[in-house]
Amino acid sequence: MEATVGSANTIGKLNSEAPVSKATANYKEQAAGKTVGIPFVEHPKMSMRDVQVYYGDKQAIFDVGLDIGKNEVVAMIGPSGCGKSTFLRCLNRMNDTIDICRVEGSLKLEELDIYDPKLDVVPLRARVGMVFQKPNPFPKSIYDNVAYGPRIHGLVSRKSELDEIVETSLRRAGLWEEVKDRLLSPGTGLSGGQQQRLCIARTIAVSPEVILMDEPCSALDPIATAKIEELIAELSANFTIAIVTHSMQQAARVSDRTAYFHLGKLIEVNETEKVFTNPDHELTEAYITGRFG
Amino acid sequence: MSEKLSTIDLVNKNLARRYRREKRFRAYGIASIMFGLLCLVILFADIIGKGHSAFLQTYVRLNVELSAEALGISDINDPSQFVRANYDGVLRNALRERFPEVNKRREKRNLYGIISNGAGYQLRDLLEQNPQLINTRVDIWVLADDDYDTYYKSRSSDGSEAYTGRFSETQIGWIEALIADGVVEKRFNRTFFQAGDSREPEQAGIRGAMMGSLYTLIVTFVLSFPIGVAAAVYLEEYAHKNRFTDFIEVNINNLAAVPSIIFGLLGLAIFINFFSMPRSIPLVGGIVLTLMTLPTIIISSRAAIKAVPPSIREAALGIGASKMQVILHHVLPLAMPGMLTGAIIGMAQALGETAPLLLIGMVAFIVDVPGGITDPSTVLPVQIFLWSDSPERAFVERTSAAIMVLLGFLIVMNTLAVLLRRRLERRW
């Protein structure tokens, strides 16, 4: 709480130096806990309302409401510890693995209530896949890595179908040409960037509707990063993507809309271009111009 | 020149000291390893020095007249006659023939003692397979008695400094005469690896105890590994952290420190007295040892499960694997090497465990080699204990030989474990 007050003060000072008219109004909106910009869309793929997340007694996410449209790429940015990962992990209930984590509010995948206690998370996670920050291929062959999802979900009955899924997934992940001759060699023997693309291939092999990515490029060099970004752009034709990133350039390059989180609150959601050129909220502006974060 | 040294000079000045320290540090480590190795060498030298002679056994060649009459066999097609035939008699005749000067009753009895009283069975086996030898004269090698065996083994080549024990001059005369004849010989002691225990050292073997240990360990492994792994999986993957699981954890750790004899008492009270299971059987021994090894296996399995990188779990969960699939496909395979290590440590402990087995009767004198987990048997460490307690000098070398077999058992087990682990560990 103190931190909030602190940053509000900073903003106050900034405002007095830079005579921007929108500042005061937005500051009030933030105090009221409202998200500025366009958090909601028509016919969303996923829609979240009044989401609160607690780790034990500590609240990590406050009143977040956000929609993710079909085949849209939404980037989530914000300073470290502001709750981006926490929020993202709510979307396919990965937070279930943390004992002390508690989620409130309404989270929907189309008509499906994600936090329905009766819901089986297995099919949910088949529909909402996830790519993690650190490439984490299984210690198995490249083929088995990609084939794992289809196998456990029983998507195929014949080996030839499985081969086909593996190939198309690897192709879509832009990895096929590099690995087609060594499908049976270990996935962990690939370079970091290749491993991450393998993880993406593994995720898309089960044809999810939504792909969640938590800083998928943070462990990669610029060239590997560029490849993944290209890949995200291509994937957005078929998938809905929510991506957390620390790189504003990356958010700018790959996303349609950008959501800015600050201390567990969703401050602003807008068209990416607008966020990076003319944000509505001064906290966003302070962040993207590098004044904190 | 200024008093103040530059940084790099300071660093260089300290460098020598740092190197010296580093060397000392390494020297401590090397010294510890040398000490350990030295102890091992002393132990091995002592055991092998004492025990190697048990792998050879003294045999005496006798010229035996196999007359049908003396044997009491009238019809060579009647097997029952072979069973009852007087083999000892013909062997004794052979001895009397060789030493015709012996005629007092007591002297004669002593004379017959040159050969093992198992020699008759040897002759029977020979005749049952070759009945045509009846009514011929054959030279056969028969087991010498343990006293003569000890004498012959301890005798240096010129005949001096032999261990005579309770031998009289006459007895020494006999054996020396036989040695002079060239009819005494040391041969590989097959009996030691083929027979069960016996009161007669020359007929006593380790096989009974070895099989007993093997069956007991199989029971222990088959019970403790799955139970231990399942308990560890539950505690690590399913149980929520609360007072109750803390309580369980503390108690598992306590259990690991309980003296093994208590488990023996428990086994006696529950399995033998309450469930009326038979005494002295590997099944009960294995169950008791399971109780003892479980904590070790649970603790090491939990550590192994904890060491599986969370990123692998997340990856599997993230594409929709169920909890059980995560455990079966990813956690267990990755944790298996560590769990096996724990299991092997537990098994090695179980192999060397004596106290609890004494209480459930696996200390009985058992001659037959057990053929299954419900046959009465003893185990290697108990056999060592029994033999070390026997007065016959020939059991001294057998005790050491049994220790060698036990160590060999351990080495085989550990080697298998290392190989298995290396196979499983083949991290990609």
Ligand SMILES: Nc1ncnc2c1ncn2[C@@H]1O[C@H](COP(=O)(O)OP(=O)(O)OP(=O)(O)O)[C@@H](O)[C@H]1O
């Ligand atoms: N397992 C956990 N237990 C308790 N608190 C947690 C846990 N995970 C995260 N938190 C807390 O929740 C808040 C949000 O964390 P989160 O990981 O979502 O931040 P983030 O925006 O992803 O940060 P980063 O950019 O550094 O990844 C932080 O204050 C963090 O300390």
Ligand SMILES: [Mg+2]
């Ligand atoms: Mg994060």
